[in-house]
Amino acid sequence: MQLFRKTKKKELEELFEDFYHSADYTSDNLEFLVDLVAYFRPQEIGKGGIVSIRPLIDYLEQNSVKRYAMTVYLRNILQNRKFTSILTDSGIIRDAYFIREVRERLASKILPEQPEPDTLQFLLNQVFYKQKDIEWVQEISLEEINELVTLLELSTIYDGTENNFAITEVVNGISLLIQRISGRALEQDVLIMVPEYENVQSPFELFEKKLDVIVSKIIHEKDFSVSIADPDYRDLVALLQGCHEIINTAFNNSAKFGISIRVNQSLLRIRQQLYRIEALMPLLTADSEQDKRENSIYLAIKLIKYNCKKNNIRRLMLDSTQTIAYEVTQHTAKTGEHYITHSKKEYVNMLLTAMGAGLVVGFLCIFKVLLGKFHVSDFGHALLYSLNYAFGFILIYLLGFTLATKQPAMTAAAIVKSIEAGMSGLVNEADRHRSFAILFAQLFRSQFIAFVGNVFVAFPVSLILIWLLQGIAGFQVVDSHKSQVLLTDINPIESLAIFHASIAGVFLFLSGIISGSISNKIKHKRIYNRIKEHPVLKISIGKENAARFAGWIERKWAGVASNFWFGVFMGSTASIGIFLGLNLDIRHITFVSGNLAIGLFGENFHTGWYPILMGIIGIGVIGFFNFIVSFSLSLWLALRSRDIPLSELKYLFHSVWLYFRYKPLSFFFPVKDS
Numbered sequence: 300m301q302l303f304r305k306t307k308k309k310e311l312e313e314l315f316e317d318f319y320h321s322a323d324y325t326s327d328n329l330e331f332l333v334d335l336v337a338y339f340r341p342q343e344i345g346k347g348g349i350v351s352i353r354p355l356i357d358y359l360e361q362n363s364v365k366r367y368a369m370t371v372y373l374r375n376i377l378q379n380r381k382f383t384s385i386l387t388d389s390g391i392i393r394d395a396y397f398i399r400e401v402r403e404r405l406a407s408k409i410l411p412e413q414p415e416p417d418t419l420q421f422l423l424n425q426v427f428y429k430q431k432d433i434e435w436v437q438e439i440s441l442e443e444i445n446e447l448v449t450l451l452e453l454s455t456i457y458d459g460t461e462n463n464f465a466i467t468e469v470v471n472g473i474s475l476l477i478q479r480i481s482g483r484a485l486e487q488d489v490l491i492m493v494p495e496y497e498n499v500q501s502p503f504e505l506f507e508k509k510l511d512v513i514v515s516k517i518i519h520e521k522d523f524s525v526s527i528a529d530p531d532y533r534d535l536v537a538l539l540q541g542c543h544e545i546i547n548t549a550f551n552n553s554a555k556f557g558i559s560i561r562v563n564q565s566l567l568r569i570r571q572q573l574y575r576i577e578a579l580m581p582l583l584t585a586d587s588e589q590d591k592r593e594n595s596i597y598l599a600i601k602l603i604k605y606n607c608k609k610n611n612i613r614r615l616m617l618d619s620t621q622t623i624a625y626e627v628t629q630h631t632a633k634t635g636e637h638y639i640t641h642s643k644k645e646y647v648n649m650l651l652t653a654m655g656a657g658l659v660v661g662f663l664c665i666f667k668v669l670l671g672k673f674h675v676s677d678f679g680h681a682l683l684y685s686l687n688y689a690f691g692f693i694l695i696y697l698l699g700f701t702l703a704t705k706q707p708a709m710t711a712a713a714i715v716k717s718i719e720a721g722m723s724g725l726v727n728e729a730d731r732h733r734s735f736a737i738l739f740a741q742l743f744r745s746q747f748i749a750f751v752g753n754v755f756v757a758f759p760v761s762l763i764l765i766w767l768l769q770g771i772a773g774f775q776v777v778d779s780h781k782s783q784v785l786l787t788d789i790n791p792i793e794s795l796a797i798f799h800a801s802i803a804g805v806f807l808f809l810s811g812i813i814s815g816s817i818s819n820k821i822k823h824k825r826i827y828n829r830i831k832e833h834p835v836l837k838i839s840i841g842k843e844n845a846a847r848f849a850g851w852i853e854r855k856w857a858g859v860a861s862n863f864w865f866g867v868f869m870g871s872t873a874s875i876g877i878f879l880g881l882n883l884d885i886r887h888i889t890f891v892s893g894n895l896a897i898g899l900f901g902e903n904f905h906t907g908w909y910p911i912l913m914g915i916i917g918i919g920v921i922g923f924f925n926f927i928v929s930f931s932l933s934l935w936l937a938l939r940s941r942d943i944p945l946s947e948l949k950y951l952f953h954s955v956w957l958y959f960r961y962k963p964l965s966f967f968f969p970v971k972d973s
Contacts, residue, residue, distance in 0.1 A: 315365045329425050350438040370451045382419035386472030389609035392568040408610040423606040433607040455591040457523045469582050476572045477507045488562045492549035502541035509535050524585040546570050557823025640745045646969045653752025655700035661760025663691040664893030681874035689866025696862045703749035704925040735951045736958035740965045753889040761893035765900050782901025785894045786910045789917035799886040800921040804928025806868040814861035827853045888922035
């Protein structure tokens with residue numbers, strides 16, 4: 300079946316000739332309709348341009364016999380086709396479990412479901428079988444569609460037979476949707492998100508009752524519709540708005556109560572069903588013949604859209620993850636605010652806490668080299684390295700020290716939070732961009748001094764420790780071969796240091812996600828109250844200690860778990876690479892500075908200038924990729940969670956560049972801003 304041929308008029312004539320002479324146009328064979336739609340379907344859908352059905356209109360105006368045949372044909376294939384399932388199911392989440400929903404949509408995309416032949420969905424599956432078909436259909440002007448419908452003398456959805464079949468399907472669809480919503484809205488997981496409505500009569504039930512009143516009126520109306528000015532219809536619109544408010548309140552309350560993926564999916568399904576009802580409700584009203592015709596065209600386009608988009612996985616991913624991503628990044632934003640220095644005192648404090656982290660990392664570097672001397676399996680080394688990293692990172696976190704590369708995943712969300720506040724309309728655009736530039740400068744200098752504190756302490760601490768062990772105690776920590784390996788791994792030219800530093804950046808991003816998700820779960824599951832009021836704990840350790848322990852879990856557990864898993868990621872990557880036969884490893888700026896010290900000592904500092912120079916450059920390059928990868932991923936997620944367009948970054952970073960030219964020292968040291 301070829302698309303968009305050059306000699307359209309001739310081929311259109313041939314298409315109708317074949318249809319009229321060789322086919323029984325009173326049958327329900329869909330081949331002619333499939334060919335006709337394919338004739339107007341553009342070769343490249345979604346590339347712009349206007350699709351016109353003017354050639355078809357002109358041809359039918361000039362050929363009354365073919366026009367009559369097509370009218371009979373369309374009436375026959377459309378007669379009494381059921382489409383309630385399209386209205387109630389297509390494109391709406393069917394399962395509260397996200398992974399299962401994705402799996403089902405993916406399976407349906409590869410091998411589409413085929414309903415019964417007497418349904419409208421079967422017809423649409425055969426005719427508009429491409430997901431992007433709706434895009435070019437919507438490009439056709441409503442004037443041309445209206446002209447074609449009038450020319451073919453097609454009935455409206457209010458003029459059918461057998462109790463006005465088409466509009467009855469719409470009414471049944473709305474009724475079924477609100478019944479499903481009412482049942483799901485009363486589930487405990489949903490109710491706990493809206494305690495404000497605990498003693499208020501459900502607007503979903505009121506909507507259902509009012510809908511019954513409207514349906515009774517419609518049945519007794521000659522035109523099988525009501526006026527848009529009907530008081531009951533206006534009440535129905537107001538009740539629908541009340542239903543929307545409950546769901547919006549539930550999503551907004553996720554900041555207080557947290558939210559799980561299952562609850563998010565349930566709320567999202569209710570919201571989609573409410574949007575579907577909102578789209579269908581105007582079809583219940585018609586004050587003129589023109590309204591009837593326009594409503595019929597509107598319904599036809601909606602049905603095509605719902606059917607084409609029913610297996611849209613990208614939209615599902617975006618809708619399903621936005622609220623969860625917001626709650627995760629909301630936690631990291633609050634944490635990230637502590638990593639941005641504003642004053643000289645905070646700047647100095649950041650240096651001191653970073654030096655503390657460098658001290659711990661110096662010990663971890665030595666421990667890792669010692670653990671590497673154990674004769675165990677690759678799994679054993681992965682376990683030992685993971686525990687070394689994990690407990691070291693947890694110690695750094697609990698002591699209040701600062702590991703520089705842990706900052707970007709947190710500070711990105713804090714920056715986006717400031718962008719979101721600036722886009723609220725309370726400040727003008729120039730002030731918003733300038734405020735962002737100042738905040739970014741504060742972030743950059745905070746990162747800079749944290750890097751300095753980590754590196755300039757980890758290096759001498761590692762050097763002193765290996766000197767004590769190997770130089771004084773005589774314990775062989777590292778030999779010449781191991782020293783060469785350590786120095787080569789730092790070299791960004793002779794090794795995959797950049798790639799391995801990027802892997803570490805991904806793990807830093809994931810650790811931020813873990814921290815935010817655990818914090819969200821602690822809030823949603825109300826862990827604080829569960830521990831505080833636990834009867835056994837209150838008896839065994841006392842009420843005050845139980846409350847104190849609950850507070851510690853609420854404040855610290857997300858960070859502890861996040862640092863533990865970051866350690867596992869860092870410690871097991873190399874062993875996983877060996878198992879897979881891939882050159883996988885991690886490079887972290889602070890550990891690299893310690894390894895440089897160990898490598899130089901193992902070579903007795905007789906390496907020449909090249910390894911030292913490459914080591915210094917390698918530290919800077921590795922630190923940059925640790926930062927840029929974790930920050931970029933975190934920034935993308937934070938922007939996505941707050942529905943801020945990426946185009947906004949162009950203007951924001953332009954303001955950063957202007958501010959850097961104006962005051963470059965502020966990006967490295969705290970200076971007074973005029």
